[in-house]
Amino acid sequence: MTKPDQYDHLVHIETHAELRLYELIPNVVWVFDLDKHGWWWGNSAAVEFWGLECLQQLIDKDLSGDTQGARDRTLQTFELAAKDGLTVDPWTTYPNGKPKTLLMMHRAVLLGPEKHRGIIAYINEQVNLGEQPENLLLMEAMRYTRVPATTFTLEGQPVVENPAATDAYNFLHEQGKAQNDCAFVARFADPDEGRERLKKIQAGQEGRCDYIMQTSEGPRRHSLDIRRTRHPLNGDFLFLVVEYDFTELYHALDEVEAARAKLHDIAMKDALTGVHSLHYMQEAAKTEIAHAERNGQTLWLMFIDLDGFKSVNDTLGHSAGDEVLCEVAQRLQSVIRSEDLLARIGGDEYVVLLSHDHKEADTTSVASRILEVLQEPIQVVGTQASVSASIGIARYPQDGADLEALLKAADAAMYLVKKGGKNDFVYVQSRADSD
Numbered sequence: 016m017t018k019p020d021q022y023d024h025l026v027h028i029e030t031h032a033e034l035r036l037y038e039l040i041p042n043v044v045w046v047f048d049l050d051k052h053g054w055w056w057g058n059s060a061a062v063e064f065w066g067l068e069c070l071q072q073l074i075d076k077d078l079s080g081d082t083q084g085a086r087d088r089t090l091q092t093f094e095l096a097a098k099d100g101l102t103v104d105p106w107t108t109y110p111n112g113k114p115k116t117l118l119m120m121h122r123a124v125l126l127g128p129e130k131h132r133g134i135i136a137y138i139n140e141q142v143n144l145g146e147q148p149e150n151l152l153l154m155e156a157m158r159y160t161r162v163p164a165t166t167f168t169l170e171g172q173p174v175v176e177n178p179a180a181t182d183a184y185n186f187l188h189e190q191g192k193a194q195n196d197c198a199f200v201a202r203f204a205d206p207d208e209g210r211e212r213l214k215k216i217q218a219g220q221e222g223r224c225d226y227i228m229q230t231s232e233g234p235r236r237h238s239l240d241i242r243r244t245r246h247p248l249n250g251d252f253l254f255l256v257v258e259y260d261f262t263e264l265y266h267a268l269d270e271v272e273a274a275r276a277k278l279h280d281i282a283m284k285d286a287l288t289g290v291h292s293l294h295y296m297q298e299a300a301k302t303e304i305a306h307a308e309r310n311g312q313t314l315w316l317m318f319i320d321l322d323g324f325k326s327v328n329d330t331l332g333h334s335a336g337d338e339v340l341c342e343v344a345q346r347l348q349s350v351i352r353s354e355d356l357l358a359r360i361g362g363d364e365y366v367v368l369l370s371h372d373h374k375e376a377d378t379t380s381v382a383s384r385i386l387e388v389l390q391e392p393i394q395v396v397g398t399q400a401s402v403s404a405s406i407g408i409a410r411y412p413q414d415g416a417d418l419e420a421l422l423k424a425a426d427a428a429m430y431l432v433k434k435g436g437k438n439d440f441v442y443v444q445s446r447a448d449s450d
Contacts, residue, residue, distance in 0.1 A: 171197030
């Protein structure tokens with residue numbers, strides 16, 4: 016019989032003579048042929064285990080009464096052993112009609128000249144799961160843990176679950192919500208996610224994954240620890256799901272993230288006026304300057320200091336002064352383009368960075384417009400306040416290679432306006448030309 020390439024890595028046992036050394040092993044060892052569904056060989060311990068007199072009786076043993084489920088389990092074991100090299104599983108056999116639960120190791124091989132698919136089975140030990148104190152203690156622990164734990168068939172139907180799982184999911188059965196999907200899928204808030212996870216489990220994937228589950232307490236975020244296992248009595252492949260509820264932790268993390276975002280917002284925005292802060296301007300300017308350097312472009316920076324603002328604070332109060340600062344910010348924002356940057360960097364000081372290669376004439380136009388809009392009276396606390404602005408303008412890269420240098424140059428130019436009568440603007444180069 017020709018075998019697919021996927022089995023070429025398996026050991027090929029052609030004759031019984033190759034297994035004679037297994038007669039020296041006191042443990043039970045037998046070889047099972049999947050393609051004819053019968054024993055191919057067994058050592059003396061295996062013959063005795065089945066209550067037979069010779070090897071031929073073992074080979075001739077009639078297994079036609081085996082169910083399709085038994086045949087499927089044997090095939091699953093072969094495929095898993097072919098992939099992983101070795102399986103260790105509990106199996107229940109019936110020598111002399113009496114059930115015996117065995118802990119068995121299996122290796123996948125190819126048998127005879129036809130290369131039938133085969134399994135070498137080694138009985139590691141006989142176990143009695145119902146009487147072992149360790150298993151009783153484990154079952155008791157699972158009963159009282161608050162962590163839901165459920166064993167499912169590969170079709171997603173529960174085999175056994177602890178009380179915590181029953182409390183969490185029994186309502187699904189009571190309300191008939193598991194009618195269209197298997198019980199495993201029905202537990203997911205998003206059934207499509209449940210169906211996709213079940214497919215992965217059936218393909219042999221284990222591990223830990225997070226999902227929103229619909230529980231008796233409502234939607235909860237659970238971390239599912241999924242492990243493949245075998246039924247201790249009939250050897251069926253199963254999977255165990257242990258669920259850890261991290262809803263509160265995720266809520267706490269969401270709150271931390273929201274607080275971090277708020278702090279970031281505070282750092283990036285001026286709390287009073289809502290325009291950008293100096294910190295934001297420092298970060299954004301790095302990107303603008305890098306872009307301008309790569310493309311050989313010019314940037315213009317305006318340092319704006321209000322004239323007459325101290326008088327507003329002294330005569331009308333600080334609340335009125337705050338209103339003036341907010342209105343000035345809005346007027347400045349209305350003059351510049353959306354891609355330009357406006358920041359309040361001090362009490363009555365603002366900075367505008369004109370991006371994307373403004374021409375000097377464009378910059379002059381913006382500065383003139385700023386002076387115009389600020390000359391309009393500002394309504395505060397039942398009266399009017401008046402301010403103007405002194406503006407110093409620096410140019411990248413001629414007046415500075417970074418924001419700090421540009422601010423320093425524009426600030427110096429702004430003071431020239433203050434000394435010259437205020438309510439005007441001046442370029443750094445104008446000072447240089449006058450020297």
